[in-house]
Amino acid sequence: MSVPSQSSPARPFGFPTYHPPRRLTDDTRHLCAAPYVDQDFAHQVIAETVEDEHRAVAPSFGFDLDPVIRHCFRARRLLLARHLTIAALVVAGLCLAPLATMSFLSLGYTILGVRWSRTVTPQRLRRLGMYLAGGLIALCCLPNALLLPLTLLADTAPASTPSPRSPLTPSPQEPSPLAGLVEDLLRFAVESDLLGYAVQAQAAIGRIAPFALTAACLGLLWSFRVKAYRVISEELALDAPPSRPDLPNERIVRRVNTVAAAQYGNITVQQSEPFLGSGSRLKYGWSFALILRPADPGSDAPIAADVGPRIYQRLKDSVTAMNDPALPYGARLPNAHQMEYLVADGVRTLTDPLLEPVNCVPYSTASDEVVEAVKRQPQSGLRYYERVLVTGVGNDVQDADGRLLVRAQELGITVSAFVHVAVEGGMLYTEFVSAVLPPIQDRYQLGDTLRPERVATRALLDTLRDFPADVAASGWRAGRLAWRMALTHWRMYRSPRTERDLRIRDYGARRSVRELAADPLIVKHLQELDAAKYAKLIERAAGDAVLGFLSENGYDTAEFAQRIAQVQNFHTTVFGGQVAVASTGGIFQQHQS
Structure with missing residues (x-):
């Protein structure tokens, strides 16, 4: 690519x-x-x-x-x-x-x-x-x-009169x-x-x-x-x-x-679907809004202007750590990729700065200065997401001596996660959206x-x-x-x-x-399980990145920790006619009629 x-x-x-x-x-x-x-x-x-x-x-x-x-x-x-x-x-x-x-x-x-x-x-x-x-x-x-x-022409046409025979016209008796x-x-x-x-x-x-x-x-x-x-x-x-x-x-x-x-x-210009090309949305999505208050009640430190960019950087470090060479070979995630993702509304005027002035074609790349400005000003016309993709080939299967046993198989699907962070009105807004793109048709x-x-x-x-x-x-x-x-x-x-x-x-x-x-639709059950697995892994990395930033910079983490724990530890799974609701406290099963 x-x-x-x-x-x-x-x-x-x-x-x-x-x-x-x-x-x-x-x-x-x-x-x-x-x-x-x-x-x-x-x-x-x-x-x-x-x-x-x-x-x-x-x-x-x-x-x-x-x-x-x-x-x-x-x-x-x-x-x-x-x-x-x-x-x-x-x-x-x-x-x-x-x-x-x-x-x-x-x-x-x-x-x-x-x-x-x-x-x-x-x-x-x-x-x-x-x-x-x-x-x-x-x-x-x-x-x-x-x-x-x-019919109208026949009714209005005058009666024809026999025209005199021209001397040059042969007579009917003379064969041509x-x-x-x-x-x-x-x-x-x-x-x-x-x-x-x-x-x-x-x-x-x-x-x-x-x-x-x-x-x-x-x-x-x-x-x-x-x-x-x-x-x-x-x-x-x-x-x-x-x-x-x-x-x-x-x-x-x-x-x-x-x-x-x-x-x-790194710019996606669209009108109705901000995550165009990412497939269908997964159920692993959430958004939180919490007040940024210091962990020490007596502290009155102001909110820093670079909270959003620093959280994004913390998320990048968390995803990069998933493929850290210090991890065991089988514990790494080599097919995870990161990229900048800017979303812009497709309805534009002729003099819009996002349009190339000669051919009136939307620009597709924003400079680093624009990206950093959008991170600091989330209420602008451009919306920034940190996009994490999991696709391609994973790890080979090796024995204890590093000899190849089974080659890695193509994942077939593309799992995308989008994280958006905004600091507005003294509050921190965090959004997580995940999607999966099914494989290409067999034909x-x-x-x-x-x-x-x-x-x-x-x-x-x-x-x-x-x-x-x-x-x-x-x-x-x-x-x-x-x-x-x-x-x-x-x-x-x-x-x-x-x-x-x-x-x-x-x-x-x-x-x-x-x-x-x-x-x-995804027809292979293993691909469905892979989509859920990687979406949950990225979700956990995003939650830990925000929680770690708040804790290291002296902000109160009680509310965010409670909400993220509810999201990560409480989910509903349907198996046939049974509904299994799992949490950290226990498991409740209900049989459907």
Whole structure:
């Protein structure tokens, strides 16, 4: 992952410097393979990151957006060529063998209907009914609408009078040379039985065309799928060098370069979700507000101005201590990372200092001076969080002599914890939020399971499985994909105009590319346990950091210690039909009916 460069003191905001990675991470490879498996993923990624040139992007951790966007454009071009080719063969089949083609298309539409009925929602069903009703009404009214102008013209047109025959116009009795030539050709065709040969040729073509067109469609679908699978299994293999496909034009190249630089900033510009890209919230969250009073009742020492920054530093030290080399090897937490996290509202004016003045793109990096100022002034327009992530690979299993027994396994999930500290009105406010990002869907991880020598066989099996449906939907998919690609360029063209027309607009990121590819839920029980474990570990580190700071600086810790003890030692766990409530005093179990 690229390391963002800090802004210079003269410039409080800026953009990081992007360096293409030497090796693609596992998440990057899986996200690059996703558009070849799911074309909707490619549309969503391009719509979020490219089409609006003035919109911010969600932060990226553990993956790189640049190759993902490039593979999305490449996958769309490959899919468009496939759909157009198959649609052309379907049109040829309707001309040469209409009955057989219509029968095959009916089978494909039936399969598509069955698949669609499994995923349809009531909202989509009502919308489809409205579209069908409107289409039937339009078809009923269209003939009358077309005939009405002709009827009006016929009623208002004056009676025609015979025009005098021009001397240059041949008389009706005189045959024209063209008519004589046609008559001679027809006489020759009848005498040589060419019409019979034509009928026989048409019948032969009608018998051969269905098989030839079916074989052509099957071969083309198989070849396109082999191409996609070779990209996934070879170009995106574990040890393969980074692949960066070409982009359609220079404008898209400039936008992708901006996105690639902005994805590693420490500012998240959004409107509704401050922890965008972190996944779903966990139940391990709390917020406390307590009065900062001295531990000695007779002391009247004022509250220091740097209480917030010092607590953040204490939290950093606590998390760093989890991977202290002095700890035993198995007791360390090597996959814990820390980063600065600033949250900004996405609704901005054109003259906002958080916007780059030339291109009106939100800045993604704040300088160290800005970060320290926000820590001291928590009521500002920027909100600071100390973010702690646990992801990646843990420790290897070693014996007492340090020999490797079992290699560490990828965690698969990303656990994030956000800590916010604010001193306002003589009180200390502490907030803790935890979230977990589920793993990437299994279908996007095809490159890790598909061996290169099995590409042709796997492509053939998948082609045979989806063959009728792919042929039947080729025309619709080609038109839809061409429309989406044209819409991308039109929206990029409209983006500067929209920017000039509106003085205030939403510049915030809407969706995270990593969240688009994630599973809806965590399906592995061990991953659920890991999410709970690491969230509780970071929660304990955050509570101890605040408590240690208060104790060392002479503040009363009784109220905070009581509240944090209630949070850490009292929780509810549901196992099947039982509710287990555990605390330091004992365990209470209640059976549900």
